[in-house]
Amino acid sequence: MSLFWRIFALNAVVLGAATALLLWAPVTVSVPVLLTEAIILVGGLVVMLVANAALLRLGLAPLGRLTKLMTTVDLLRPGQRLPASGGGEITEVIRTFNAMLERLEHERATSSARALLAQEAERRRIAQELHDEVGQSMTAILLELKRASDEAPPPLREQLHEVQEITRESLDEVRRLARRLRPGVLDDLGLVSALISLTEDFATHTGLQVTRRLDADLPVLEPETELVLYRVAQESMTNVARHADATQVTVALRHTDDRVVLAVTDDGCGVEAPREGAGIRGMRERALLIGGSLEITTAPDSGTRVQLTAPVSRKQP
Structure with missing residues (x-):
């Protein structure tokens, strides 16, 4: 049953019950309306509205669940689906939404995989360059500093030793960064x-x-x-x-x-x-x-x- 006919049927049931009550119930309306008659009419109207609201809430509940899932769904937490059983427009909407989620999750996983693999390849390249280029250059600087400090006079030798320590600490930091980028x-x-x-x-x-x-x-x-x-x-x-x-x-x-x-x-x-x-x-x-x-x-x-x-x-x- 489509959503239109479902709502129409719900309202028809409520209005039919109200009409039957007026036709066969021993209730009359005076002119002017008496207090007891007004209370009965207002009470019947309230019952009719409450019954109509309850039936509509029951019929439209799947749309509420669908709206809630739409506002909270996260593609990084796959598998969030709504049960879709039976027929009708609402069930078809839920099935379509579930299929869309499955497609989006697959596309997100595929694109994330490409991005992460590219990121790891770039990290590997940078780590290799740090190790081969920067690391070797700083190692050569250390060797030259050692040779210069061995031949330098005592006052200058102390300064060269300090520069050696700074360079050695920098080399250790470069190697640590390379290990973080790509752990060999x-x-x-x-x-x-x-x-x-x-x-x-x-x-x-x-x-x-x-x-x-x-x-x-x-x-x-x-x-x-x-x-x-x-x-x-x-x-x-x-x-x-x-x-x-x-x-x-x-x-x-x-x-x-x-x-x-x-x-x-x-x-x-x-x-x-x-x-x-x-x-x-x-x-x-x-x-x-x-x-x-x-x-x-x-x-x-x-x-x-x-x-x-x-x-x-x-x-x-």
């Missing part, structure tokens, strides 16, 4: 070694206590899955250092059935409703890239827990 240990030694290196570097530069709980018997993962897990851990710890006011961070990685679960938990101030900033939305896009899901909740002992659940997509060793 991830390609060479795997995800667990890369997370160990990441947490050690994080603890050194922030002074926070880091606890690692990493399963050693992880299955062989696709490179994209390992990279997403690494980037989510990296972004989560960066958020802890910037916003959490924490003293301790726990990084856990475990394998359950056909999934790998990464959890980064801190003991900081916690969040009730985390703001979906660029960092969090970037993590959600990375999770969608590998078919995973990201959850940000309050940790049991206050603080915040970021959990990424990724399906295991095995590759040939």
Whole structure:
């Protein structure tokens, strides 16, 4: 039944009941209208309006649910759908909206994948240039400074030593930036070694206590899955250092059935409703890239827990 005929039928039922009541009920209207007659008429009108409103609300309820979903839907949280059963115009609208959501989610996932892969390729290129060009140039400068300091008189030698230390610290910073842009240990030694290196570097530069709980018997993962897990851990710890006011961070990685679960938990101030900033939305896009899901909740002992659940997509060793 179409929406027009559904509303028409509802109103016809209400008006028909009111007409039948007037025809067969022992009620008359005097001129002028008596108080008891006015009360009966007004009461009947109220009952008719209430019944009409209730029936219309029942008939148009699917449109209300559809409107609510339209205002709250987020393409980074796929799978939000409305049940569509039966026939009629409203059901067809819901089916069309569900199909549109599915198409938009697919297009968003595809475009995000292209953007993230291009971003990683650019990071790899910049990290390679930092390592090969800038790093080698600064290493050559260090060698020249050492040679010059060995031949310089004592007053100048002390100044050259200070310049050497500044250059050496700058070289270490360049290497650290290159590792953040593209961790070579991830390609060479795997995800667990890369997370160990990441947490050690994080603890050194922030002074926070880091606890690692990493399963050693992880299955062989696709490179994209390992990279997403690494980037989510990296972004989560960066958020802890910037916003959490924490003293301790726990990084856990475990394998359950056909999934790998990464959890980064801190003991900081916690969040009730985390703001979906660029960092969090970037993590959600990375999770969608590998078919995973990201959850940000309050940790049991206050603080915040970021959990990424990724399906295991095995590759040939």
